[in-house]
Amino acid sequence: MALFTTSGTLHAQDRKALKIGVSVGSGEQIWEVVKRAAARDGLAVEVVVFNDYQLPNAALAAGDLDANAFQHQPFLDNQNKSRGFDIVPVGLTITAPLGFYSRKIKSIDALPDGASVGIQNDPSNGNRALLLLQEAKLITLKPEAVKNNNATPLDVVSNPKKLKLVPLDAAQLPRSLDDLTIASINNDYAEKAGLTLAKDAVIKESPKGPYANIIAVRRADKDKPWAQQLVKAYHSPEVKNFIETKFSGALVPAF
Structure with a gap:
């Protein structure tokens, strides 16, 4: 059973409305800024919040999300291997020192x-x-x-x-x-x-470690125009400035 319902427009080749899975807390705050940057490119971003790390990749693999942004590459590698997902990174977000x-x-x-x-x-x-x-x-x-x-x-x-x-x-x-x-x-x-x-x-943990978080999508979507538009929105100057001023080093832009 699907965790979330999606409209038919979300499955169009040139989709303009996206559901993004993020983890509770700082991710929610950052993505409110990303949403505004994405809107300038015509992307309507809906943020879906999770409080369990085991759920966002399952929702993405099932088609209930278009992308997620909560994990680093070692976590994704393990999930792909252990749970049979085919999810790939399309852009870096932040490093969150442990x-x-x-x-x-x-x-x-x-x-x-x-x-x-x-x-x-x-x-x-x-x-x-x-x-x-x-x-x-x-x-x-x-x-x-x-x-x-x-x-x-x-x-x-x-x-x-x-x-x-x-x-x-x-x-x-x-x-x-x-x-x-x-x-x-x-x-x-x-x-x-x-x-x-x-x-x-x-x-x-050092903020310069190997655990930069990523925006991830299904492999079939990695070259879609909307995926690159989403990364562009996250990498915008206002998002970078928000991270640096709001979190004072607890989160560090990885882009």
């Missing part, structure tokens, strides 16, 4: 032995969280897992502080902060929970 947050400590130097550490349970973001823990010199991972970007808790070969890694759904991590010592939380969920990377994160 952070570890806590309600119990103010600095990572205060992390106690045996601390409970929440990480995402999806392969790409879980790998990303583990790499950030390794960068902070809290764990060591198997070199092969680091090279292949597929680390899991089973790939931890050194854990001197005997940290207890707790994989949870990404949306559950902010709600679990009271039960965990620290938790890896994606930017959109952190923002919804009232957390900011600059002020609240005890570990921060």
